[in-house]
Amino acid sequence: MNKKQKILIFIAILLQILFLFSIVAEKEMSIRQGVKIVVETVPVDPRSLFMGDYINLNYEFSHIDLNKIEHGDTYLGKGRKVFVRLAKVGEDWQAVQVDLNYIKNAAPNEVIIKGSINHSSSDFIDVVYGIESYFVPEGKGRYIEAEMSAKRVKVELSIDKQGYASVGKIFIDEKEVKFR
Amino acid sequence: MEDKTSEEKIRLSLFLANWLKGQLDIWVKKDILNQNQKDSITNLYVWPKEDIVPLPKGKPSTNLMATLETIGASLIGLGVISFVAFNWPKIPNFTKLILIIAMIVSAHLTGFFILSHRPKFQKAGFNFIFLGNILYGAGIWLVVQMYHIHHSFPTGVFLWALGIIPFAYVIKSKLNYFLAIALFILWTIEESIVVQKPHLPFLFILLGLLGPLSYYLKSKVGLTICIITGGVWLLINNIFWFEKDISIYLFLPLTLYGIILLSASNLHLFKDHLKEYRRIYLYTGTTIFSMVIFLMPFFGLIEIDSQSLTLGRLSISFWICSSVLLIGNLLIKTLINKEYLDRTGIIINKLQPYLLASALYILIMPKTKPSLIPTLFPVILVSLTHWYFSKSRMLFNLSLVYFVLWLPFCLIKWEQPLMILLLFLIYGAVCFVLGWTYISKFEDKTSGDVFRFFGLLIIFISLYTFSSNYISKSFADYYKFLTSFDFWLLTFFFYVGGLFLYKYIVGFKYPLQKKGMLSEERIITPILFIIPITLFLIFSNKLIGFWYTFFINLFYVSLLITCLVSGYRRRELYLKLLSFIFLLILVGTRYFELEWSLLYKSILFVFAGIVILVVGILLEKNKDKVAIIE
Numbered sequence: 001m002n003k004k005q006k007i008l009i010f011i012a013i014l015l016q017i018l019f020l021f022s023i024v025a026e027k028e029m030s031i032r033q034g035v036k037i038v039v040e041t042v043p044v045d046p047r048s049l050f051m052g053d054y055i056n057l058n059y060e061f062s063h064i065d066l067n068k069i070e071h072g073d074t075y076l077g078k079g080r081k082v083f084v085r086l087a088k089v090g091e092d093w094q095a096v097q098v099d100l101n102y103i104k105n106a107a108p109n110e111v112i113i114k115g116s117i118n119h120s121s122s123d124f125i126d127v128v129y130g131i132e133s134y135f136v137p138e139g140k141g142r143y144i145e146a147e148m149s150a151k152r153v154k155v156e157l158s159i160d161k162q163g164y165a166s167v168g169k170i171f172i173d174e175k176e177v178k179f180r
Numbered sequence: 181m182e183d184k185t186s187e188e189k190i191r192l193s194l195f196l197a198n199w200l201k202g203q204l205d206i207w208v209k210k211d212i213l214n215q216n217q218k219d220s221i222t223n224l225y226v227w228p229k230e231d232i233v234p235l236p237k238g239k240p241s242t243n244l245m246a247t248l249e250t251i252g253a254s255l256i257g258l259g260v261i262s263f264v265a266f267n268w269p270k271i272p273n274f275t276k277l278i279l280i281i282a283m284i285v286s287a288h289l290t291g292f293f294i295l296s297h298r299p300k301f302q303k304a305g306f307n308f309i310f311l312g313n314i315l316y317g318a319g320i321w322l323v324v325q326m327y328h329i330h331h332s333f334p335t336g337v338f339l340w341a342l343g344i345i346p347f348a349y350v351i352k353s354k355l356n357y358f359l360a361i362a363l364f365i366l367w368t369i370e371e372s373i374v375v376q377k378p379h380l381p382f383l384f385i386l387l388g389l390l391g392p393l394s395y396y397l398k399s400k401v402g403l404t405i406c407i408i409t410g411g412v413w414l415l416i417n418n419i420f421w422f423e424k425d426i427s428i429y430l431f432l433p434l435t436l437y438g439i440i441l442l443s444a445s446n447l448h449l450f451k452d453h454l455k456e457y458r459r460i461y462l463y464t465g466t467t468i469f470s471m472v473i474f475l476m477p478f479f480g481l482i483e484i485d486s487q488s489l490t491l492g493r494l495s496i497s498f499w500i501c502s503s504v505l506l507i508g509n510l511l512i513k514t515l516i517n518k519e520y521l522d523r524t525g526i527i528i529n530k531l532q533p534y535l536l537a538s539a540l541y542i543l544i545m546p547k548t549k550p551s552l553i554p555t556l557f558p559v560i561l562v563s564l565t566h567w568y569f570s571k572s573r574m575l576f577n578l579s580l581v582y583f584v585l586w587l588p589f590c591l592i593k594w595e596q597p598l599m600i601l602l603l604f605l606i607y608g609a610v611c612f613v614l615g616w617t618y619i620s621k622f623e624d625k626t627s628g629d630v631f632r633f634f635g636l637l638i639i640f641i642s643l644y645t646f647s648s649n650y651i652s653k654s655f656a657d658y659y660k661f662l663t664s665f666d667f668w669l670l671t672f673f674f675y676v677g678g679l680f681l682y683k684y685i686v687g688f689k690y691p692l693q694k695k696g697m698l699s700e701e702r703i704i705t706p707i708l709f710i711i712p713i714t715l716f717l718i719f720s721n722k723l724i725g726f727w728y729t730f731f732i733n734l735f736y737v738s739l740l741i742t743c744l745v746s747g748y749r750r751r752e753l754y755l756k757l758l759s760f761i762f763l764l765i766l767v768g769t770r771y772f773e774l775e776w777s778l779l780y781k782s783i784l785f786v787f788a789g790i791v792i793l794v795v796g797i798l799l800e801k802n803k804d805k806v807a808i809i810e
Contacts, residue, residue: 016284
């Protein structure tokens, strides 16, 4: 191996570590600087090949009725990136506007969240925000699934200025769930 | 004697070259020929570039050691990924992350150290870096898990693949390059599933990065995978253009893609350094084109929504894609300088209009359902024109195997898949024996290999179905004795035919004959005929349970390992690849069925991986002492 190859190998190793920490840094920044909101969810328990068991989180603002919100005349087709304005109504957060561009006029009790359209029809759109999974130790998902039938499950979300959201804590009947 | 130019010389296959070289040596030894006459005869032929002298006994197969080390490294990597997936709350996430980073760096540095300072263990060096790259993936999934990023995270797969490419480039490691290709494919599949739309960035990665890298690494396997992936990408994106409607029109771009590959094979004749890649385009083009026209008749059997059969439903993207491929085909034809073409090139050039006609026939094909006969027209057209121009029985043999495969579907109703599969098992065994007959009686290795390959393929697919406990139970539940006279007559003919052919190969033994049957092949051949009868008795008596699953899987694994070993002993790539792929599929399927905790799976994988890796390294260390398989 010549000197150039040796240097390139070290650059390649550093690149892998850099890629790993770029995801960590992006998420840490998003969580630390973001606005925290707590939303209600309905979990289901599947398994991923690489990441193990997780609970699938469904939010009320994932399925949006276009007749009830502002959305302009823009075409909201499958796969498009959208910004959704969420407003706090009582205890719940509800979608009040959808736009292809960042929505600037958010009120203090509102947040802007970024997602992409997973399914669309003339009246409804389904939006994915990247906050639909909560990873749990093997076998614990079934416990939460059993608990949720009678109790309310809530999730703390952190949404940064660009609209990227991250999942924080999970609560069952207002109590934080911790795994041991 | 006048020297012939390379265009006039006859190209010898590896088999013939081996034989002729041996014979020439004997003739010189017996004073039938002198050295000059031997040289003149030698000069009449184009000899294959591969080493035609068999390896001396005692020299080890480094491929076998590399494969063992790769399996070991993969298992360790899988074990760590399973451990991440177990998500053990007793270890804090950041501790896990630091541990994984330490493991990534250690694996890479070990590999780097071995490559720099221990050239004897070069394969082990590549495999340690390969392990480091799998661990890097485990690191990404750990971060995704820590921050509860969406379970479908294509960007993670993309970063994984991208992080491997520099290693593949710097150390020229094909193994790491293959891992990167596999991950890029996974990435485009995930992206397409998430967005539910054609994923164009992959096309740029394929044409701009993976394709050129395969030429740089001189990786023919890599280039083959890239070309096949291009075809699969085209098919998947076509499905999206049809908005998931199944339509026979799906085949048009894929057929044109197959033809363009065949034409591109001729382009590789213009430059000497590209000639070695020519066969890849030839084989993949032939495979893709043949697969499409052979699959078409299945569409003649199924009911398709009549809406999806109208030309008006086709999207602009479909027409653009098909037009680009068609124009590309015509453009290559005009670019080709006929002076450079060899015999195969001339045949392709002559066949091209007929291939295009059979592709465009899809647009005007009668679509009354079910319509088997009109869909067979391209197969017949191409088989006949190929035979006319080449006088080769290759495609004819392939069509023969294919047409016989239709018989069970004509004799047995779809509700009796058990009997169809049993008939396929017998037919696969007959094809396998027929292949050996071609080699032993007619010394036609090409035809023999076609039959052996398809025979084993049919057997492996059928046995895979039988190896599943769930499917076997449902077969047993719905079992009814088949009273069809035609079915039993065909079964009888298959068995009689098999026994009749067996007499040609019974004395065809290695090393008595150089290409004779190895001892393990002589053992498995009769077993292949016994297995369908045994399975029939098991299913008719409904003896499906734990022991059935255990023994059928044990037999299947033994058969695959036997074929793998025999592939190594014969240095037959297709046999090695076929057995290895099915072995991977089988192990993968059983892994997911195994209801063990991820923690136990993880420990098992890491332990087994370390043992196999160490065995591989020890073999590599003692490679000059090990007695081998040749």
